Amino acid sequence: xTIAVIYGGNRPNGNTESLTKLATQGLVVEEIYLKDYLIExxxxxxxxxxGFPEINDDYDSIIDRILLHDILIFSTPIYWYSMxxxxxxFIDRWSQTLKDAKYPDFKNQMxxxxxxxxxxxxxxxxxxxxxxxQQFQHIFDFVGTTFDGYIIGEGNKPGEIVQDMNAxxxxxxxxKKLQNASS
Amino acid sequence: xTIAVIYGGNRPNGNTESLTKLATQGLVVEEIYLKDYLIExxxxxxxxxxGFPEINDDYDSIIDRILLHDILIFSTPIYWYSMxxxxxxFIDRWSQTLKDAKYPDFKNQMxxxxxxxxxxxxxxxxxxxxxxxQQFQHIFDFVGTTFDGYIIGEGNKPGEIVQDMNAxxxxxxxxKKLQNASS
Amino acid sequence: xTIAVIYGGNRPNGNTESLTKLATQGLVVEEIYLKDYLIExxxxxxxxxxGFPEINDDYDSIIDRILLHDILIFSTPIYWYSMxxxxxxFIDRWSQTLKDAKYPDFKNQMxxxxxxxxxxxxxxxxxxxxxxxQQFQHIFDFVGTTFDGYIIGEGNKPGEIVQDMNAxxxxxxxxKKLQNASS
Amino acid sequence: xTIAVIYGGNRPNGNTESLTKLATQGLVVEEIYLKDYLIExxxxxxxxxxGFPEINDDYDSIIDRILLHDILIFSTPIYWYSMxxxxxxFIDRWSQTLKDAKYPDFKNQMxxxxxxxxxxxxxxxxxxxxxxxQQFQHIFDFVGTTFDGYIIGEGNKPGEIVQDMNAxxxxxxxxKKLQNASS
Numbered sequence: 001x002t003i004a005v006i007y008g009g010n011r012p013n014g015n016t017e018s019l020t021k022l023a024t025q026g027l028v029v030e031e032i033y034l035k036d037y038l039i040e041x042x043x044x045x046x047x048x049x050x051g052f053p054e055i056n057d058d059y060d061s062i063i064d065r066i067l068l069h070d071i072l073i074f075s076t077p078i079y080w081y082s083m084x085x086x087x088x089x090f091i092d093r094w095s096q097t098l099k100d101a102k103y104p105d106f107k108n109q110m111x112x113x114x115x116x117x118x119x120x121x122x123x124x125x126x127x128x129x130x131x132x133x134q135q136f137q138h139i140f141d142f143v144g145t146t147f148d149g150y151i152i153g154e155g156n157k158p159g160e161i162v163q164d165m166n167a168x169x170x171x172x173x174x175x176k177k178l179q180n181a182s183s
Numbered sequence: 184x185t186i187a188v189i190y191g192g193n194r195p196n197g198n199t200e201s202l203t204k205l206a207t208q209g210l211v212v213e214e215i216y217l218k219d220y221l222i223e224x225x226x227x228x229x230x231x232x233x234g235f236p237e238i239n240d241d242y243d244s245i246i247d248r249i250l251l252h253d254i255l256i257f258s259t260p261i262y263w264y265s266m267x268x269x270x271x272x273f274i275d276r277w278s279q280t281l282k283d284a285k286y287p288d289f290k291n292q293m294x295x296x297x298x299x300x301x302x303x304x305x306x307x308x309x310x311x312x313x314x315x316x317q318q319f320q321h322i323f324d325f326v327g328t329t330f331d332g333y334i335i336g337e338g339n340k341p342g343e344i345v346q347d348m349n350a351x352x353x354x355x356x357x358x359k360k361l362q363n364a365s366s
Numbered sequence: 367x368t369i370a371v372i373y374g375g376n377r378p379n380g381n382t383e384s385l386t387k388l389a390t391q392g393l394v395v396e397e398i399y400l401k402d403y404l405i406e407x408x409x410x411x412x413x414x415x416x417g418f419p420e421i422n423d424d425y426d427s428i429i430d431r432i433l434l435h436d437i438l439i440f441s442t443p444i445y446w447y448s449m450x451x452x453x454x455x456f457i458d459r460w461s462q463t464l465k466d467a468k469y470p471d472f473k474n475q476m477x478x479x480x481x482x483x484x485x486x487x488x489x490x491x492x493x494x495x496x497x498x499x500q501q502f503q504h505i506f507d508f509v510g511t512t513f514d515g516y517i518i519g520e521g522n523k524p525g526e527i528v529q530d531m532n533a534x535x536x537x538x539x540x541x542k543k544l545q546n547a548s549s
Numbered sequence: 550x551t552i553a554v555i556y557g558g559n560r561p562n563g564n565t566e567s568l569t570k571l572a573t574q575g576l577v578v579e580e581i582y583l584k585d586y587l588i589e590x591x592x593x594x595x596x597x598x599x600g601f602p603e604i605n606d607d608y609d610s611i612i613d614r615i616l617l618h619d620i621l622i623f624s625t626p627i628y629w630y631s632m633x634x635x636x637x638x639f640i641d642r643w644s645q646t647l648k649d650a651k652y653p654d655f656k657n658q659m660x661x662x663x664x665x666x667x668x669x670x671x672x673x674x675x676x677x678x679x680x681x682x683q684q685f686q687h688i689f690d691f692v693g694t695t696f697d698g699y700i701i702g703e704g705n706k707p708g709e710i711v712q713d714m715n716a717x718x719x720x721x722x723x724x725k726k727l728q729n730a731s732s
Contacts, residue, residue, distance in 0.1 A: 011227035041218070041269045042262070044194035047340045079225070081321040082265060085275045086224045089268030126698070127686055128321045130679045131314030134500075137676050138264040138311045149675070157230045169718040309515070310503055313496045317683075320493055332492070352535040377593035407584070407635045408628070410560035413706045445591070447687040448631060451638030452590045458634045494687045497680030504630040504677045523596045 001181045003029040004069040006062075008076035008087030010035045015155035016120040018162075020075040022171040023118060023151070027178055030069060032062055034086050042092040052096045059093050063103065071114050071181065072145070074136065078121030081128050082135070091139065111144025114181075116174065120167070122156030149174065184364045186212040187252040189245075191259035191270030193218045198338035199303040201345075203258040205354040206301060206334070210361055213252060215245055217269050225275040235279045242276050246286065254297050254364065255328070257319065261304030264311050265318070274322065294327025297364075299357065303350070305339030332357065367547045369395040370435040372428075374442035374453030376401050381521035382486040384528075386441040388537040389484060389517070393544055396435060398428055400452050408458040418462045425459050429469065437480050437547060438511070440502065444487030447494050448501070457505065477510025480547075482540065486533070488522030515540065550730045553579040553618040555611075557625035557636030564704035565669040567711075569624040571720040572667060572700070576727055579618060581611055583635050591641040601645045608642050612652065620663050620730065621694070623685065627670030630677050631684070640688065660693025663730075665723065669716070671705030698723065 005024060009016050037058035045052045066072055076083040083091075097106045117136050121129050129152050140147040151174060153167035154160075161167060188207060192199050220241035228235045249255055259266040266274075280289045300319050304312050312335050323330040334357060336350035337343075344350060371390060375382050403424035411418045432438055442449040449457075463472045483502050487495050495518050506513040517540060519533035520526075527533060554573060558565050586607035594601045615621055625632040632640075646655045666685050670678050678701050689696040700723060702716035703709075710716060 009227070010225055014227065035224070041267070041272075042193055044192070044197065044260070044262075077227070079227075079275045079278065080271075080325075081318045082271060084224070085268050085272030088263075088265060088271045089224075092262045092268045095262065123321075123325065127682070127696070130683060131317040131321075133676070134314040134679060135264045138306075138314075142263075142306070147676070165722050166715070166719050170715045173714050310499070310513070313500060316493065317496060330493070348539050349532070349536050353532050356531050375593070376591055380593065401590070407633070407638075408559055410558070410563065410626070410628075443593070445593075445641045445644065446637075446691075447684045448637060450590070451634050451641045454629075454631060454637045455590075455634030458628045461628065489687075489691070497683040497687075500680040501630045504672075504680075508629075508672070 001070040002068070003027060003071040003073065003178060003182055004066045005029050005031045005073040005075055006066065006087070006090070007031065007033045007035070008074070008084040008090075010084065010086060011077070011158070014077055014120075014158060015153060015161035016075055016077040016118060019120055019151065019153045019167055019171050020073060020118045022168065023174040024073070024178065025175060027175070027182055030065060032065060034062070034090055037062060039086070039089050039093065041089050042096055044095070046095060046099065052099060059090070060102070062090070063097055067109050069113070071116070071178065073116045073118060075118045078119050078125050078129050078132060081121075082132050083119075094143070107143050114146045114148045115140050116148055117150040118153070119150065120153035120155050120161055122154070125152050125154050184253040185251070186210060186254040186256065186361060186365055187249045188212050188214045188256040188258055189249065189270070189273070190214065190216045190218070191257070191267040191273070193267065193269060194260070194341070197260055197303075197341060198336065198344035199258055199260040199301060202303055202334065202336045202350055202354050203256060203301045205351065206357040207256070207361065208358060210358070210365055213248060215248060217245070217273055220245060222269070222272050222276065224272050225279055227278070229278060229282065235282060242273070243285070245273070246280055250292050252296070254299070254361065256299045256301060258301045261302050261308050261312050261315060264304070265315050266302075277326070290326050297329045297331045298323050299331055300333040301336070302333065303336035303338050303344055305337070308335050308337050367436040368434070369393060369437040369439065369544060369548055370432045371395050371397045371439040371441055372432065372453070372456070373397065373399045373401070374440070374450040374456070376450065376452060377443070377524070380443055380486075380524060381519065381527035382441055382443040382484060385486055385517065385519045385533055385537050386439060386484045388534065389540040390439070390544065391541060393541070393548055396431060398431060400428070400456055403428060405452070405455050405459065407455050408462055410461070412461060412465065418465060425456070426468070428456070429463055433475050435479070437482070437544065439482045439484060441484045444485050444491050444495050444498060447487070448498050449485075460509070473509050480512045480514045481506050482514055483516040484519070485516065486519035486521050486527055488520070491518050491520050550619040551579070551617070552576060552620040552622065552727060552731055553581060553615045554622040554624055555615065555636070555639070556580065556582045556584070557623070557633040557639070559584045559633065559635060560626070560707070563626055563669075563707060564702060564710035565624055565626040565667060568669055568700065568702045568716055568720050569622060569667045571717065572723040573622070573727065574724060576724070576731055579614060581614060583611070583639055586611060588635070588638050588642065590638050591645055593644070595644060595648065601648060608639070609651070611639070612646055616658050618662070620665070620727065622665045622667060624667045627668050627674055627678050627681060630670070631681050632668075643692070656692050663695045663697045664689050665697055666699040667702070668699065669702035669704050669710055671703070674701050674703050
C-alpha cells in the first residue's frame with residue numbers, strides 16, 4: 001500500500017501542511033502540491049456532442065500520479081468553510097476524466113482506494129468545517145473511494161496548530177494506522 | 184435597490200443559468216459571468232509581514248461592480264456537491280480584500296447587502312446540496328450579509344431544469360420578491 | 367400503493383399538520399397521530415443477553431399499521447431544530463423491532479417503501495432544518511427506505527404556513543405525485 | 550464554576566456514559582440521568598390563549614438543578630443519528646420554560662453557561678453524527694449558551710469505546726479543561 005498526499009493550500013508551511021506532515025512523518029509518501037501546477041477550471045462539456053476538449057495543463061499528470069497509490073490524503077486549509085478553490089478546481093476536473101477515453105477505468109480505480117481528509121481552519125472549524133466533511137463524503141461515495149477518516153484542526157496564524165492537542169493526537173493515530181497499512 | 188448576479192458556471196445556458204434567468208426576468212440586473220474573467224487563486228498572505236501582493240487580474244474590477252449593488256445572487260451549478268472552483272476562487276480572494284487598503288470598508292459594505300443562492304445539481308441536490316447551502320450561510324455570516332433565501336434545482340442535461348416544478352415556482356416567487364425590492 | 371401519514375406534532379391543527387393535509391387532500395391515507403398513543407422510550411437492550419423486554423404500550427400496533435402501506439409520510443413540526451421527541455421516541459424503538467422475533471422481516475419490508483418528510487419550523491427552517499433532513503436520510507438509508515422528497519415550511523403561529531407560497535406549491539406537487547402513485 | 554452532566558442514554562454503563570465519566574473523572578459534577586425521571590413530551594401551547602398547563606412531572610426539578618451550574622455536559626448516545634428521544638423530550642420542554650412565569654430569567658441564565666456534548670454512536674458517527682452536532686449548535690445559539698466543544702466517539706457493544714483512541718484522548722483533554730475551569 002502506497003500513499004499520495006494532495007495539498008490544496010497556497011501558503012508554504014501552513015498549519016494544514018504541518019498537521020499533515022505529522023500524520024505522514026517517517027512514511028514514504030508522494031507529495032503533490034496543487035499550487036505548483038497549472039490546473040484549468042473545468043469547461044463543462046459533459047453533455048456537449050463534441051465532448052470535452054483536450055486541455056494542455058498539468059491536470060492529467062497529477063491524475064496519473066495519484067492513480068498509482070492506494071491511499072490518498074486530501075490536505076486542505078479551510079478557506080471560507082470549504083476546500084480551497086485550487087483543490088476544488090482539481091476535483092471539478094474529475095468530471096472530465098470520468099468521460100476521458102484515456103482513463104476508461106478511472107472510477108473503478110478510485111473505488112479501490114482509501115481516502116483521508118486533513119483540514120485546518122481558524123473560525124470554529126469543529127463546527128463550521130462539518131459541511132466540508134460531508135461534501136468529501138459525497139465526493140468519495142460518487143467514485144466509490146472509502147472515506148476512512150478525517151482530522152479537523154484549529155489554527156489561524158502559522159504555527160498555531162501545535163496548540164490543538166486533539167488534532168495532534170489524531171495525526172499521530174493516523175500515522176500509526178498509515179504505517180501499518182503501508183508496511 | 185439594485186441587483187447583481189454572479190454566475191459561477193462554466194457552461195453557457197446551463198440549467199443554473201436558466202433558473203436564475205427566470206428569477207430575474209424583466210428586472211434590471213448586472214450580470215457577471217466569472218468564467219469570462221481571470222481570477223487567480225488566492226496566495227494566502229494573511230499573516231505574512233509583507234502582506235498580500237498586488238495581483239494583476241480581473242478580481243478587483245468584479246468586486247468594484249458587486250459593491251455597487253444591494254442584492255447579490257450567487258448562481259452556481261453544483262459541481263461535486265459544492266460551488267464551482269471558479270466561484271470558490273472568487274470567494275477565496277475576499278480574504279485579501281478584507282486586508283486590502285483599497286477596500287477599507289469591504290466588510291461593512293457587504294454587511295448591508297442581501298444575498299440569494301441559486302444552485303442546480305444532478306445528483307440528488309435536495310439532499311446532497313445541503314452542505315453547500317450551510318457553507319454559504321457561514322460565508323454570509325462572516326461578512327454580515329443577510330442570507331435571504333436559496334433555490335435548489337435538479338437537472339443534469341441542459342434544459343432538464345424545466346421539469347423541476349418546485350424550483351421553477353420558487354424562481355417565480357423570488358422574481359416577485361426582487362421586483363418589489365427593486366422597484 | 368397506499369399511504370400512511372405519521373404525525374409527530376403535539377398541537378392540533380398545527381402548521382405542519384395543515385401543510386401535510388394539503389399534500390394528502392382527496393387521497394385515501396391512514397393517519398397516525400403519535401401523540402394519541404403511549405410509546406415508551408427505548409430501553410437499549412441490543413447487546414443484553416436477555417434481549418429486549420416485551421413493552422406493553424401502543425408501539426407495536428403502530429408498526430403493524432405502517433407496515434401495511436407502501437408510502438410513509440413523516441410529518442413533524444421542527445422543535446429545537448429536530449423532529450419532536452414524540453416522533454424520536456417512536457423511531458428509537460425501531461432498534462427493538464429490528465431484533466424482535468415477531469418482526470423478522472422488518473428491515474426488508476421497510477426497504478420496499480418510499481418515504482416523504484414534511485417539516486415546518488419558525489426559526490429559519492430552510493437553513494436550520496437541514497440537519498434534520500440529513501438525519502432522515504441516514505435513517506432511511508439504514509432501513510433501505512427510499513427517501514423520495516421533503517417539504518420544509520416556515521411558520522410559527524397557527525395558520526402562518528399559508529404565507530409560505532413555496533411550501534404550499536411543493537405540497538400541491540407532492541399531492542399530484544401521490545395521487546398518481548396511489549391510483 | 551460548577552458542572553452538571555445531563556445523561557440521555559437508556560442503558561446503564563453504556564459507551565457514552567463511560568466516555569463522559571472519563572471526561573469528568575475526579576471532578577465534582579452533578580449527574581442527572583434523564584431516564585430516571587418522568588418527563589412528559591411538550592404539549593405545544595406556545596400560541597394558545599390559556600398558555601401552557603402545569604405539568605406534574607420531574608421536568609422542573611431538573612431545570613432547577615441545571616440552572617445552578619455554569620457548565621453543562623449533554624451526554625447522549627447517538628440513536629438513529631440524533632440525540633435520544635428521552636433527551637429530546639427534555640429539550641423540547643424548554644419552549645415551555647421560556648414562557649413560564651416561574652422562570653422569567655431562563656434564557657438569560659442559559660446564556661451565561663458553557664456547554665459540551667459527548668455523543669457515541671455505532672454507525673460511522675464521525676460522519677453521520679455531524680447533523681446532531683449542528684443541531685446542538687442551533688439549540689445553544691437560540692438560548693445563547695456557548696457551545697465550547699464536543700466529543701464524538703465510536704462504539705456499539707458496551708465497552709467498545711475504549712478502542713476509540715481519539716475519543717479517549719479528547720475526553721482527557723476535556724477533563725483537564727474542566728478541571729482548570731472548576732478549580
